[in-house]
Amino acid sequence: MSIIIFGDLFTFPDGNAATNRVYTYARGFAENAETTHVICFRNDFGVLSSGDNDGISFYHPFSQKSRSNYLLVRRWQKFEKFIQTYRILKSISKIEKIEAINIWTNLHTTLLFGWFLSRIFRARLIFECSEHPLNTFHNHTINRRIGLLKFKIESGLCDGVLCISKYLMDFYSTNGVADHKLLLVPSTVEPARFARKPESPLNYKYIGYFGSLSFERDNVDNLLKAFALIKDKHPEIRLVLGGFCNQTEKAQIDELISLLGISEKTAVIQYLSRKEIVQYIVHAEILVMVRSNNIESNASYPSKLTEYIAAGVPVISVNTGEISNYLKDGVDILLVEPENHEALASKIEFVIDNYADALEIAVKGQQLTKTVFNYSFQAKRMIDFINHL
Numbered sequence: 001m002s003i004i005i006f007g008d009l010f011t012f013p014d015g016n017a018a019t020n021r022v023y024t025y026a027r028g029f030a031e032n033a034e035t036t037h038v039i040c041f042r043n044d045f046g047v048l049s050s051g052d053n054d055g056i057s058f059y060h061p062f063s064q065k066s067r068s069n070y071l072l073v074r075r076w077q078k079f080e081k082f083i084q085t086y087r088i089l090k091s092i093s094k095i096e097k098i099e100a101i102n103i104w105t106n107l108h109t110t111l112l113f114g115w116f117l118s119r120i121f122r123a124r125l126i127f128e129c130s131e132h133p134l135n136t137f138h139n140h141t142i143n144r145r146i147g148l149l150k151f152k153i154e155s156g157l158c159d160g161v162l163c164i165s166k167y168l169m170d171f172y173s174t175n176g177v178a179d180h181k182l183l184l185v186p187s188t189v190e191p192a193r194f195a196r197k198p199e200s201p202l203n204y205k206y207i208g209y210f211g212s213l214s215f216e217r218d219n220v221d222n223l224l225k226a227f228a229l230i231k232d233k234h235p236e237i238r239l240v241l242g243g244f245c246n247q248t249e250k251a252q253i254d255e256l257i258s259l260l261g262i263s264e265k266t267a268v269i270q271y272l273s274r275k276e277i278v279q280y281i282v283h284a285e286i287l288v289m290v291r292s293n294n295i296e297s298n299a300s301y302p303s304k305l306t307e308y309i310a311a312g313v314p315v316i317s318v319n320t321g322e323i324s325n326y327l328k329d330g331v332d333i334l335l336v337e338p339e340n341h342e343a344l345a346s347k348i349e350f351v352i353d354n355y356a357d358a359l360e361i362a363v364k365g366q367q368l369t370k371t372v373f374n375y376s377f378q379a380k381r382m383i384d385f386i387n388h389l
Contacts, residue, residue, distance in 0.1 A: 007104025028379025132299035208284035213245035225341035314358035332365035
């Protein structure tokens with residue numbers, strides 16, 4: 001039996017939060033005796049057509065080295081991607097039965113194609129939902145109705161849905177999706193990745209944040225303002241931000257860093273590989289998770305937070321969404337009011353001044369990566385869910 005992870009919301013083998021979740025799914029399925037294949041359905045140029053990474057077979061059916069100058073050629077290449085994906089699944093099905101297709105997409109064309117593949121290969125179609133389905137349909141009433149119609153059509157095509165939060169479970173249930181088709185799968189992590197202690201990438205103590213570097217969604221400006229309040233009192237500590245940001249976001253970050261007078265003590269690293277991220281996380285003195293307090297935060301769960309607690313390093317997180325459903329302030333994490341840089345600065349100072357106590361809290365948080373946040377534990381639940389559909 002095999003499970004296909006298929007979609008256009010992730011890159012592979014390196015990538016964003018979705019890529020990390022895909023990794024944990026694939027590793028977990030493999031440890032529970034399910035062969036897993038990852039098919040990245042994006043139109044990315046210059047990537048390997050197929051390969052193996054950490055024992056995970058992956059494919060890029062688009063597989064073009066560069067963008068053609070001719071419109072008809074580009075259209076054909078995109079169409080050929082569908083044919084190549086079918087061939088990949090057909091080849092896999094000759095070796096072992098495809099049990100399920102776990103689909104990651106916001107595009108109706110990709111979902112329809114995934115549904116078509118699931119019917120052809122008699123597999124269950126399992127939709128991954130890590131963000132609010134109406135996230136881009138909140139502008140006005142008509143737009144919301146269009147979003148709901150799209151949601152109902154797409155959810156009707158799926159045999160099951162994996163939701164990252166209870167908020168999303170309730171949304172699906174309220175909008176007519178049967179409870180037996182829903183499974184809550186919180187953020188997952190492979191703790192062994194963060195148990196290793198490679199050489200530190202930096203020769204100074206630092207507070208670390210590693211994730212998307214935006215102001216609107218991730219509220220990184222909150223952390224910059226908090227650090228500015230404590231930098232003089234604790235001159236031995238620096239701030240390191242690592243992750244993706246576009247040119248506009250980078251300009252915003254640089255401008256605020258300059259305005260706050262923290263340029264000499266702040267490093268911004270725009271790209272980190274999976275291996276490099278681990279190095280920076282495990283060697284941080286303190287890890288901070290910030291994000292905005294909005295509907296997107298309420299519906300999702302930050303994957304970087306489970307990676308943070310897996311490192312056994314003191315973690316400070318804003319208390320948004322369902323974080324406090326799993327983690328308790330002063331017990332296994334340190335929580336702070338969102339969008340309040342003064343409160344965040346006070347919490348950072350508390351950790352610095354009471355570091356031994358903060359480490360004890362971190363160790364308790366780390367234990368959760370062996371149970372509720374554990375990739376293999378959740379993979380077994382997903383396999384049982386799929387088998388009972």
